[in-house]
Amino acid sequence: xxxxxxxxxxxxxxxxxxxxxxxxxxxxxxxxxxxxxxxxxxxxxxxxxxxxxxxxxxxxxxxxxxxxxxxxxxxxxxxxxxxxxxxxxxxxxxxxxxxxxxxxxxxxxxxxxxxxxxxxxxxxxxxxxxxxxxxxxxxxxxxxxxxxxxxxxxxxxxxxxxxxxxxxxxxxxxxxxxxxxxxxxxxxxxxxxxxxxxxxxxxxxxxxxxxxxxxxxxxxxxxxxxxxxxxxxxxxxxxxxxxxxxxxxxxxxxxxxxxxxxxxxxxxxxxxxxxxxxxxxxxxxxxxxxxxxxxxxxxxxxxxxxxxxxxxxxxxxxxxxxxxxxxxxxxxxxxxxxxxxxxxxxxxxxxxxxxxxxxxxxxxxxxxxxxxxxxxxxxxxxxxxxxxxxxxxxxxxxxxxxxxxxxxxxxxxxx
Amino acid sequence: xxxxxxxxxxxxxxxxxxxxxxxxxxxxxxxxxxxxxxxxxxxxxxxxxxxxxxxxxxxxxxxxxxxxxxxxxxxxxxxxxxxxxxxxxxxxxxxxxxxxxxxxxxxxxxxxxxxxxxxxxxxxxxxxxxxxxxxxxxxxxxxxxxxxxxxxxxxxxxxxxxxxxxxxxxxxxxxxxxxxxxxxxxxxxxxxxxxxxxxxxxxxxxxxxxxxxxxxxxxxxxxxxxxxxxxxxxxxxxxxxxxxxxxxxxxxxxxxxxxxxxxxxxxxxxxxxxxxxxxxxxxxxxxxxxxxxxxxxxxxxxxxxxxxxxxxxxxxxxxxxxxxxxxxxxxxxxxxxxxxxxxxxxxxxxxxxxxxxxxxxxxxx
Numbered sequence: 077x078x079x080x081x082x083x084x085x086x087x088x089x090x091x092x093x094x095x096x097x098x099x100x101x102x103x104x105x106x107x108x109x110x111x112x113x114x115x116x117x118x119x120x121x122x123x124x125x126x127x128x129x130x131x132x133x134x135x136x137x138x139x140x141x142x143x144x145x146x147x148x149x150x151x152x153x154x155x156x157x158x159x160x161x162x163x164x165x166x167x168x169x170x171x172x173x174x175x176x177x178x179x180x181x182x183x184x185x186x187x188x189x190x191x192x193x194x195x196x197x198x199x200x201x202x203x204x205x206x207x208x209x210x211x212x213x214x215x216x217x218x219x220x221x222x223x224x225x226x227x228x229x230x231x232x233x234x235x236x237x238x239x240x241x242x243x244x245x246x247x248x249x250x251x252x253x254x255x256x257x258x259x260x261x262x263x264x265x266x267x268x269x270x271x272x273x274x275x276x277x278x279x280x281x282x283x284x285x286x287x288x289x290x291x292x293x294x295x296x297x298x299x300x301x302x303x304x305x306x307x308x309x310x311x312x313x314x315x316x317x318x319x320x321x322x323x324x325x326x327x328x329x330x331x332x333x334x335x336x337x338x339x340x341x342x343x344x345x346x347x348x349x350x351x352x353x354x355x356x357x358x359x360x361x362x363x364x365x366x367x368x369x370x371x372x373x374x375x376x377x378x379x380x381x382x383x384x385x386x387x388x389x390x391x392x393x394x395x396x397x398x399x400x401x402x403x404x405x406x407x408x409x410x411x412x413x414x415x416x417x418x419x420x421x422x423x424x425x426x427x428x429x430x431x432x433x434x435x436x437x438x439x440x441x442x443x444x445x446x447x448x449x450x451x452x453x454x455x456x457x458x459x460x461x462x463x464x465x466x467x468x469x470x471x472x473x474x475x476x477x478x479x480x481x482x483x484x485x486x487x488x489x490x491x
Numbered sequence: 492x493x494x495x496x497x498x499x500x501x502x503x504x505x506x507x508x509x510x511x512x513x514x515x516x517x518x519x520x521x522x523x524x525x526x527x528x529x530x531x532x533x534x535x536x537x538x539x540x541x542x543x544x545x546x547x548x549x550x551x552x553x554x555x556x557x558x559x560x561x562x563x564x565x566x567x568x569x570x571x572x573x574x575x576x577x578x579x580x581x582x583x584x585x586x587x588x589x590x591x592x593x594x595x596x597x598x599x600x601x602x603x604x605x606x607x608x609x610x611x612x613x614x615x616x617x618x619x620x621x622x623x624x625x626x627x628x629x630x631x632x633x634x635x636x637x638x639x640x641x642x643x644x645x646x647x648x649x650x651x652x653x654x655x656x657x658x659x660x661x662x663x664x665x666x667x668x669x670x671x672x673x674x675x676x677x678x679x680x681x682x683x684x685x686x687x688x689x690x691x692x693x694x695x696x697x698x699x700x701x702x703x704x705x706x707x708x709x710x711x712x713x714x715x716x717x718x719x720x721x722x723x724x725x726x727x728x729x730x731x732x733x734x735x736x737x738x739x740x741x742x743x744x745x746x747x748x749x750x751x752x753x754x755x756x757x758x759x760x761x762x763x764x765x766x767x768x769x770x771x772x773x774x775x776x777x778x779x780x781x782x783x784x785x786x787x788x789x790x791x792x793x794x795x796x797x798x799x800x801x802x803x804x805x806x807x808x809x810x811x812x813x814x815x816x817x818x819x820x821x822x823x824x825x826x827x828x829x830x831x832x833x834x835x836x837x838x839x840x841x842x843x844x845x846x847x848x849x850x851x852x853x854x855x856x
Contacts (some may be wrong), residue, residue: 097501100802130722141722146788148795151721167798197735204691205738205758208603266802311687313597344541353799354806357506357548357559361541362533376590397594423542430544433563437502438803 077436079446079456080270086286087258090277091446091456093265095439101266102165102439103174105182106447108291109254110158112227112386118242118250120234123155124199125251129162131191134184140177147173150353155232158386159451165353165440168267172276178262179280182255192244203233210310210490211318211394218320218486219390221304226297228389256288257281261450266439295327295387300484307489315491317398319408321481323382323391326452334477336466340424341416341474342366343380348435348459349444356434363423368411369395374404386452401489412478416471425467432463494815495653500804505564505658508808510651510816512667513556513644515620516749520640522631524551525596527644529588536576543569551625554671554748555651555816561805567658574663578645582638593633599626601686603693603854608754610682610852611697619674621750652815656804671702671748681851692855693758694768698846700744700751703817707746708830713842715789717778718742718755723788726755729774736763748817764853778843781836790831797824
């Protein structure tokens with residue numbers, strides 16, 4: 077896939093690919109703002125802003141929902157630790173709507189009082205929904221132990237007290253600070269040609285002025301070592317053990333590549349992007365290393381994963397159906413530390429090659445990859461290159477990485 | 492009628508969608524398909540395919556069990572061994588498979604969303620396999636599955652349909668013809684289920700609807716306006732957008748071989764449960780009033796959605812696999828587009844009167 081890039085005079089970066097046979101265009105707007113930019117009193121604010129930006133916007137005659145759903149498109153917003161992204165997946169002959177929506181969303185959101193209060197209630201309901209999920213609750217508890225002052229400690233949903241207390245004006249200021257052309261990346265992937273994307277980008281965004289802050293921050297972390305153990309009492313038929321480690325983010329290129337190899341050794345897969353319009357077949361092969369814990373009876377099922385982050389972020393291993401949490405944790409560490417055989421590494425390489433293909437076979441997946449790479453690593457193809465590099469790593473790289481990974485862990489038992 | 496459908500896609504991936512004769516309605520032993528899914532994952536054959544770079548997922552449903560496989564197009568030859576991988580399993584893994592499947596089922600039973608939907612379906616169709624839920628399997632104890640049950644299921648294993656997107660794949664195995672039993676009883680009522688450690692309730696209301704062989708286009712259009720069109724559908728607008736009572740509020744129409752149903756769902760706090768329930772019911776009743784602009788929205792949404800869902804090979808496979816599965820005409824979606832072109836407000840409005848029965852389930856703390 078040939079990637080094209082251009083930058084408008086106001087600083088907006090435009091990235092895309094033309095896909096000959098595609099009848100669809102995925103249009104994303106990535107902003108360099110997320111949980112990493114939040115502070116006391118406004119934790120969860122990036123996500124609340126995302127919600128409000130689906131409400132009234134000057135310049136749009138109808139709601140965003142109505143515009144996109146009215147032509148059968150898919151739309152959504154995603155707030156992460158480091159970025160906030162908006163997407164429209166549209167029939168290619170309606171692609172212009174996506175440019176129009178994003179240009180207005182960048183500068184014209186109204187933050188009406190009644191809509192702000194309604195969205196606050198809705199986000200609090202989302203907070204409740206997360207609390208209904210025991211594993212989400214365990215993650216939140218673990219992250220708050222893993223970090224003391226780092227912004228990743230509250231996860232993206234934030235802090236209930238802040239969500240209840242933040243004012244409309246505070247959040248509006250936050251929006252005006254970070255939503256402007258030079259703090260954003262427009263991604264367009266699909267049936268539109270490079271020329272068509274450039275023309276639409278200039279037409280809709282070229283006249284916007286650029287005032288505000290950069291969301292870029294210097295990566296940092298807090299030191300930590302050892303194992304912190306916690307327990308939550310609950311009435312469940314499936315006792316669970318969540319172990320949180322710190323996985324390197326994209327700002328640590330070498331560490332991130334070693335983490336990718338580790339993902340494929342430990343659990344057999346690591347999607348780079350998610351299909352937005354259809355669920356993708358995803359394998360969690362039972363030959364993956366962590367399934368030894370199931371084979372040996374320490375758990376009845378297992379999963380592991382981490383979000384793409386700029387800095388060291390949470391990497392979680394969840395064991396379900398755990399009878400003895402201490403023994404299960406000790407065995408987990410032993411299993412992780414084992415040097416991989418050549419056969420294990422070869423299997424991981426084959427699956428990484430297949431993953432590259434299956435993460436780049438739709439406009440909406442490619443758009444995520446280009447957007448995250450552009451914002452967090454200044455390279456739209458960063459994730460693709462990282463997987464290609466990880467394929468070249470060997471057993472020694474894995475062991476060195478895991479030895480570092482297990483230096484610090486927070487373990488939460490629910491049962 | 493078992494059929495094979497092959498379609499193209501611009502990408503370098505091939506997706507195979509296989510529908511097997513192992514749905515809730517045709518299991519000899521309840522829950523056997525759920526156990527088989529775990530057993531397959533632990534089988535050497537499936538792991539060999541995964542080792543070659545294939546991604547394989549399994550999901551059971553009311554009428555069938557789906558095996559969905561994605562491979563790089565240059566590696567489609569590895570799929571020649573798929574049928575062997577499915578029929579030759581290591582029964583010494585049965586205990587492990589039962590434990591894994593039981594864990595997933597127990598997690599679903601403790602989840603307010605899947606539990607409330609399951610309870611609503613059970614209340615609506617109490618004497619039918621359609622009245623259970625493939626994830627929660629209410630009343631089923633998987634520990635009772637025996638090796639001979641697995642052997643029998645594998646001896647009888649056959650496919651209803653094969654859909655291939657972006658490549659040419661041959662799959663061995665025998666075709667089968669689906670038999671879909673109609674539910675004998677439809678009930679109305681309400682049930683409340685308490686689950687430990689929760690802070691939020693899910694309200695689920697289930698209504699009977701036509702099967703895939705009935706007025707399916709009418710119901711698809713109806714559901715689009717009721718709660719299937721994202722943020723502009725009526726449920727979403729009434730519960731979330733106007734009142735901020737819930738993060739999620741939607742409906743789904745699930746057309747199957749022997750029946751169909753619409754399920755409306757919303758998640759909310761205890762103090763709003765009754766209000767949300769009333770709004771959901773009155774929103775369904777409001778479907779008696781449909782305007783021309785509503786029809787325009789539904790038309791635009793559904794025609795455009797056919798294009799957008801085809802952006803990925805798995806999207807094409809999921810959309811088109813129902814054609815060979817249920818023996819529908821190859822121009823099924825062209826006919827839908829024509830139907831939408833002719834759609835009138837009264838077509839949707841009159842379906843409201845057919846939703847006379849409903850069963851409500853509330854699951855929460």
